[in-house]
Amino acid sequence: MEMRVRLQRIFPQLLLSGVLLLLIVALSLTSEYFLSWENFRNILDQSSVHILLAIGMTFVIASGGIDLSVGNVAALSGVVMAVAMKSGTEVLPAVFLGFLTALLFGLVNGLVISYIKVNPFITTLATMSIARGAALILTGGVSIYGFSADFKFWGTGSIGPINPPILLAFIFLIVGLFLLSYTLWGKYSLALGGNGEALRRTGANVNFYQISIYCFSTLCAAAAGLIMTARLNSAAPLAGATYEMNAIAAVVLGGASMKGGKASIFGTFIGCLTLGVLRNGLTMLAVPTYYQQLFTGIIILVAIIVSELRSKAEQ
Amino acid sequence: MSVPLTQPFLEVRGVKKKYGNVEALRGIDLKAYTGEILAIVGDNGAGKSTIIKTLSGAIAPDSGEIIVAGQKYHKLKPKTALAAGISTVYQDLALVNTLDIADNIFLGREYKTKIFCLDRKRMRQEAKELLGQLKIQIPFLHAEVGDLSGGQRQSVAIARAVHQGGRLLIFDEPTAAMGVKETITILKLIKSLAQQGLGIIVISHNIEQVFQISDRICVMRQGEVVGLVKTDEVHPNDVIAMITGAVDINNRGRE
Ligand SMILES: Nc1ncnc2c1ncn2[C@@H]1O[C@H](COP(=O)(O)OP(=O)(O)OP(=O)(O)O)[C@@H](O)[C@H]1O
Ligand SMILES: [Mg+2]
Numbered sequence: 090m091e092m093r094v095r096l097q098r099i100f101p102q103l104l105l106s107g108v109l110l111l112l113i114v115a116l117s118l119t120s121e122y123f124l125s126w127e128n129f130r131n132i133l134d135q136s137s138v139h140i141l142l143a144i145g146m147t148f149v150i151a152s153g154g155i156d157l158s159v160g161n162v163a164a165l166s167g168v169v170m171a172v173a174m175k176s177g178t179e180v181l182p183a184v185f186l187g188f189l190t191a192l193l194f195g196l197v198n199g200l201v202i203s204y205i206k207v208n209p210f211i212t213t214l215a216t217m218s219i220a221r222g223a224a225l226i227l228t229g230g231v232s233i234y235g236f237s238a239d240f241k242f243w244g245t246g247s248i249g250p251i252n253p254p255i256l257l258a259f260i261f262l263i264v265g266l267f268l269l270s271y272t273l274w275g276k277y278s279l280a281l282g283g284n285g286e287a288l289r290r291t292g293a294n295v296n297f298y299q300i301s302i303y304c305f306s307t308l309c310a311a312a313a314g315l316i317m318t319a320r321l322n323s324a325a326p327l328a329g330a331t332y333e334m335n336a337i338a339a340v341v342l343g344g345a346s347m348k349g350g351k352a353s354i355f356g357t358f359i360g361c362l363t364l365g366v367l368r369n370g371l372t373m374l375a376v377p378t379y380y381q382q383l384f385t386g387i388i389i390l391v392a393i394i395v396s397e398l399r400s401k402a403e404q
Numbered sequence: 405m406s407v408p409l410t411q412p413f414l415e416v417r418g419v420k421k422k423y424g425n426v427e428a429l430r431g432i433d434l435k436a437y438t439g440e441i442l443a444i445v446g447d448n449g450a451g452k453s454t455i456i457k458t459l460s461g462a463i464a465p466d467s468g469e470i471i472v473a474g475q476k477y478h479k480l481k482p483k484t485a486l487a488a489g490i491s492t493v494y495q496d497l498a499l500v501n502t503l504d505i506a507d508n509i510f511l512g513r514e515y516k517t518k519i520f521c522l523d524r525k526r527m528r529q530e531a532k533e534l535l536g537q538l539k540i541q542i543p544f545l546h547a548e549v550g551d552l553s554g555g556q557r558q559s560v561a562i563a564r565a566v567h568q569g570g571r572l573l574i575f576d577e578p579t580a581a582m583g584v585k586e587t588i589t590i591l592k593l594i595k596s597l598a599q600q601g602l603g604i605i606v607i608s609h610n611i612e613q614v615f616q617i618s619d620r621i622c623v624m625r626q627g628e629v630v631g632l633v634k635t636d637e638v639h640p641n642d643v644i645a646m647i648t649g650a651v652d653i654n655n656r657g658r659e
Contacts, residue, residue, distance in 0.1 A: 091543075091544045091546065094544075094547060094548075094551065095546070098548070156552065161408065174531065186406075269522050271522060271524075272519075272520050272521060272522060273514055273516065273520075273522060276503070276507060276514070276522060279500070279502060279503060280500045280511065282501060282502075283500035283502040283503060284499065284500040284502055286496075286498065287498035287499060287500055288492070288511065290460075290462065290482055290498050290513025291482065291511050291513070292481070292482040292483035292512060293484065296631070300407065335467050347501075350501065350502035351420070351502050351505075
């Protein structure tokens with residue numbers, strides 16, 4: 090009984106791991122290059138931005154919300170860093186300003202959602218548009234190029250066998266894992282989504298938790314923005330569009346329920362890897378990127394339908 | 405069971421509450437003692453849930469006072485109500501289905517190891533002991549509450565209220581959506597809590613059940629207390645008559 094229930098609980102993650110494994114086997118049969126360390130590092134590198142956004146999204150979805158603003162906030166953070174550096178600011182303060190901008194968006198998202206009780210979808214759809222507009226205004230619509238080596242290091246440097254983006258993604262993964270599994274904040278993120286009213290009645294400061302979750306999400310976005318900008322050595326105002334979709338897909342693939350109350354950092358990680366391997370495989374098979382976007386959309390839809398059917402079946 | 409003649413643990417004096425034009429409570433007077441089960445009965449909309457909510461701190465009354473253990477309050481907040489010793493088991497149980505049993509029992513009162521970490525080991529251990537003391541049968545402690553039966557979920561909610569250290573436990577329709585067997589288990593549990601010296605207030609629509617477990621019955625109608633009687637001094641039909649308004653036996657049985 091006990092064993093069965095425990096297995097049942099991690100079933101989505103097991104299933105996804107199986108799918109990922111199948112994908113890896115299939116792709117390594119079509120290409121020898123696929124199984125090389127070089128390609129694996131490549132997949133991790135390209136997934137790092139998506140992992141960062143998905144970690145934040147895991148907490149947001151766990152709390153029963155959604156954050157559509159993260160892709161555009163990531164782009165805006167990068168733009169703020171770039172503008173600051175171009176006007177003579179040192180690298181660290183410039184990066185700090187980028188994070189501060191993101192934090193401001195998280196704060197606005199959280200305040201509007203918790204105090205004014207506006208639907209998270211609508212709220213973050215609006216701030217998503219605000220972030221994009223701000224990025225376009227700051228750059229005049231054109232990318233900002235050419236940064237110092239210190240800054241570029243965050244995108245293209247290397248640390249032993251890995252690089253800063255992969256390292257950053259893993260640090261956030263571990264922090265996310267720790268927060269969700271071992272802290273009050275993680276428990277309350279899940280409780281908010283599971284039964285926010287029950288949490289409120291215990292006298293817990295529900296608004297504080299909700300606001301801090303959205304702040305955490307946009308801070309993850311700022312880290313993603315740093316990597317995106319440093320990697321390309323350019324801050325593009327239109328970067329990061331639809332990245333929120335990737336993050337949502339990874340979280341839901343990882344077994345989270347869109348209703349909230351259920352989420353897993355490990356699942357999110359496997360979800361990101363699956364999407365990364367898929368992208369990598371489709372590129373290797375020379376499938377045009379337009380199709381990749383189409384596939385991501387279909388995967389999200391299927392994942393959400395499966396998660397919905399699962400939660401219906403459990404009731 | 406005899407009614408203890410000690411000081412009341414809880415005294416409600418002239419509590420009023422309006423929702424817009426609806427006078428949900430028109431001046432409620434009520435006393436509850438430890439070691440005693442007080443049943444509150446009344447028709448739909450009589451104000452039962454509303455008076456309970458003022459006691460648990462979910463809503464603030466417009467006027468009147470609430471005296472808990474000698475301390476006078478004009479209104480309670482969820483935290484002050486808990487600190488004063490009033491724990492409520494809500495009709496909806498207020499459980500988080502996706503969390504496990506210990507996580508639910510300790511919701512809002514978690515133990516922590518260092519500054520940031522939850523002490524799950526200690527909470528699981530204490531939850532286990534608590535369920536044992538209350539003779540609550542749960543298949544295993546890691547079960548998510550959403551996987552439990554109605555009676556088991558109710559038991560977890562009760563265990564949480566007991567764990568909160570409440571001297572007075574309030575139940576809003578504890579057996580409303582429950583099978584016969586589970587109802588018996590829950591009623592037994594509630595009775596044993598009173599025998600252990602806790603005060604109990606139970607809201608129920610089930611008159612037969614009220615007569616099985618209560619020491620006193622408080623009848624409410626249209627926001628007023630229209631009867632306050634000792635259970636063994638009254639016939640079920642009288643209580644039903646008071647509920648429907650066929651007779652008014654105001655204040656009968658009040659000490
Ligand atoms: N939040 C609210 N807003 C407006 N009116 C309310 C609200 N809550 C309760 N009322 C009204 O107050 C009155 C008392 O309601 P209450 O819920 O206390 O009744 P009750 O005795 O618990 O009934 P039931 O047996 O149906 O649970 C009713 O007329 C109800 O419509
Ligand atoms: Mg009611």
